[in-house]
Amino acid sequence: MHEYKILFTGAMGAGKTTAIAAVSEVPxxxxxxxxNDVSNAxxxxxxxxxxxxxxLEGGDRVRLxxxxxxxxxxxxxxxxxxxxxxxVILSDNSQADPLAHLEIYLQGFRDELASxxxxxGVGRTEAHGSPRLDEYAEVLARHGLVLPVLAVDVRQRDDxxxxxxxxxxxxxAQLEGDA
Amino acid sequence: xxxxxxxxxxxxxxxxxxxxRALIKLMEQNVNGFRWAFSSQPPYDAxxxxxxxxxxxxxxxxxxxxxxxxxxxxxxxxxxxxVVQRPINMLKLQQWLSGVQEALGNFETEPMPLEPLAxxxxxxxxxxxxxxxxxxxxxxxxxGDKHRIRLATLMSRRALNxxxxxxxxxxxxxxxxTFLHLLHGFDLLVQAPSAADxxxxxxxxxxxxxxxxVERGLIQRLRDRLGL
Numbered sequence: 001m002h003e004y005k006i007l008f009t010g011a012m013g014a015g016k017t018t019a020i021a022a023v024s025e026v027p028x029x030x031x032x033x034x035x036n037d038v039s040n041a042x043x044x045x046x047x048x049x050x051x052x053x054x055x056l057e058g059g060d061r062v063r064l065x066x067x068x069x070x071x072x073x074x075x076x077x078x079x080x081x082x083x084x085x086x087x088v089i090l091s092d093n094s095q096a097d098p099l100a101h102l103e104i105y106l107q108g109f110r111d112e113l114a115s116x117x118x119x120x121g122v123g124r125t126e127a128h129g130s131p132r133l134d135e136y137a138e139v140l141a142r143h144g145l146v147l148p149v150l151a152v153d154v155r156q157r158d159d160x161x162x163x164x165x166x167x168x169x170x171x172x173a174q175l176e177g178d179a
Numbered sequence: 180x181x182x183x184x185x186x187x188x189x190x191x192x193x194x195x196x197x198x199x200r201a202l203i204k205l206m207e208q209n210v211n212g213f214r215w216a217f218s219s220q221p222p223y224d225a226x227x228x229x230x231x232x233x234x235x236x237x238x239x240x241x242x243x244x245x246x247x248x249x250x251x252x253x254x255x256x257x258x259x260x261x262v263v264q265r266p267i268n269m270l271k272l273q274q275w276l277s278g279v280q281e282a283l284g285n286f287e288t289e290p291m292p293l294e295p296l297a298x299x300x301x302x303x304x305x306x307x308x309x310x311x312x313x314x315x316x317x318x319x320x321x322x323g324d325k326h327r328i329r330l331a332t333l334m335s336r337r338a339l340n341x342x343x344x345x346x347x348x349x350x351x352x353x354x355x356x357t358f359l360h361l362l363h364g365f366d367l368l369v370q371a372p373s374a375a376d377x378x379x380x381x382x383x384x385x386x387x388x389x390x391x392x393v394e395r396g397l398i399q400r401l402r403d404r405l406g407l
Contacts, residue, residue, distance in 0.1 A: 004397070023405065056400040085393065117336070137315040146312050146335040148328065162325065165407050166332050168398050172347055173336035175393065 005063040006167065007081055008050070009109075010090030011101040015123050015154035016066035017050045019090060022160040024052025024064055049076065074108045081109060086117035086167035090154065091136070093128040099139050106143050113145060117170035121152040121163050184283070185218035186276060190229035191250065194319055194365075195267065199227060201364025202269050205357065215276050217364075225279045227263065246279040307340035309371040310359065316367055326350055330358050338371030 008016040020028045029051040050066030062085070067077050081087060089105050091098045102120070106113065120136055136149045148166045152159035186203060188196045203217040215225075226244035230252035247260030250267065261278070263271050312334045321327045326348070333339060333347050344355045362368050 002397075004393075054401070054404055056397070056404050058400065060397065060400070062401060119332075133318045137317075141314045146314055148332050148335060149315050150328065151318070151323070161405055161407060162328070164405065165325075165402070166328065168401060168407075169329050169332040169347075170336045171393060172398055173333045173339070175398075176339075176343060176347055177337045 001059040001061070003061045003063060005065055005080075005084045006086055006088065006164065007084045008064065008066040008088045008090060009077060009105055010069060010088075010121075011092060011095060011098070011104075012069040013095070014069065014090035014092040014101075015121075016069070016090055019088070019121075019154040019160045019163070020050050020052040020064045020066050022154060022157045023054065023164065025055060026053050028052040028064070028066075049080065071104050071108070077108050081112050081116070084116065085171060086119070087112070088163050088167065089118065089120045090152075091120060091122045092124055093122055093131070094124040098122070099131055099135060102136060102139055106140070106145070110143070113143075113147075115174075117167045117174070118145075118147050119163050119166045119170075120147055120149045121154065121159075122149065123152055123154060125151040183216040184214050184224040184276075184280060185222070186215050186225045186227065187218050187221065187223040187244070188227045191227070192229075194317055195250075197320075197365035198267065199272065199364075200366075201361045202267075202272050204360040204364055206269065206273060208356075208360070210273065213273070213276075214280060224283065225276060227275075230262065245283065248275050307342060309338035309340045309343075310334065310362075310368045311338035311371055312362070313367050313369050316362065316365065320361060320365060326354060327358055330355065331362075334362075334368075 008019055010016055017028065017030055049068060050064075052064035052066075054062040054064065056062065065080050065084075067073065067080055087109060089102065091102055095101065109116070109118075120140070122133060122136060125133070133149045133151060140147050140149070148170075150159075150162060150166065152163060154160055186199075188199050191199070200217045203215055206213045207216065221244065223244040225246045225248070228247060228249050230249035248263045249260060250263050251265045252262065261275055263275050312331060315335065316327075316331050321331065330344065330348055330350065333344060339347070341352070341355060341359070344350075344359075345352055348355065359368070
């Protein structure tokens with residue numbers, strides 16, 4: 001039996017816990033505590049990590065991990081991302097400066113992003129059209145990265161599936177190149 | 180009549196210019212008797228300008244092209260050219276260019292080399308050019324279409340030729356070729372170096388962090404599990 005993992009990261013409130021809950025076969029284990037960050041209205045925040053699970057035919061497992069969003073937990077990011085299948089970076093377009101948050105994650109995972117499949121999921125774009133998805137692509141281009149940028153609502157299972165499917169397409173392209 | 184006629188744009192937003200270029204490419208491939216090719220520099224045989232832009236130099240426009248059309252509205256009240264209404268589409272563009280072609284009558288121009296974007300179907304896969312995305316496409320090009328997102332995702336990861344793109348995406352040739360032309364129209368593609376150069380670059384590249392060993396069946400089993 002083999003075990004794999006997919007990592008979800010992003011700022012507080014971007015929807016990591018919700019995204020994992022949308023696809024996990026078990027209720028995700030959530031290590032939330034009361035949020036004492038007055039700059040964010042969210043009642044709780046993840047200070048350990050979220051955990052979800054998918055069991056495949058044959059017994060292999062894919063574990064879904066959600067990282068804590070604050071940059072002070074970046075030591076956890078680097079541990080969790082090791083040997084992962086891919087990374088989903090979730091962004092909340094209703095926040096004050098979502099592109100600055102993206103920069104934090106691009107910097108935090110910069111070594112891994114040289115080869116790790118990754119997709120950017122941007123939430124709340126219907127009510128908050130700025131920054132545009134093209135501006136996210138521009139930030140990525142400045143980091144020398146070409147990564148999918150998709151508008152999503154992580155409360156919708158189909159949107160979370162699109163994010164995962166996009167990761168899998170990148171893995172397939174890599175396998176083709178390694179063949 | 181020999182050679183190709185040159186059509187260009189001036190003053191259009193990047194996305195609109197890319198759309199015009201892509202439509203010209205599509206008509207080149209699919210419309211019988213279509214004798215136009217997109218050109219990025221003068222002289223032109225036809226020039227499409229942004230109608231509301233009154234700062235465009237009228238004298239230079241006349242020198243740069245033999246025919247003109249303004250997009251959306253006439254550039255001036257005395258505008259001598261045609262007007263093509265927004266939103267631009269293939270039919271409007273074809274109608275305008277067909278009219279210009281007829282008005283120009285018999286002519287001789289130097290043949291323009293067509294860029295080999297999608298090779299002949301009987302060429303060996305190993306000789307087909309490979310293309311990779313320069314940056315993620317704009318949202319108005321993808322339209323949230325899951326097939327386009329998949330094609331763009333594959334090409335974001337590595338350079339692929341048409342055969343590889345069809346195989347990985349499991350999409351028909353026509354859809355892949357159309358999307359390649361659209362990406363080309365938006366100047367989003369870069370042609371990969373030869374296989375020999377790629378091997379040299381890969382040997383010289385710094386070692387990336389280790390990835391998990393993934394067997395091909397895993398992807399399909401994960402897709403089956405999720406109902407993808």
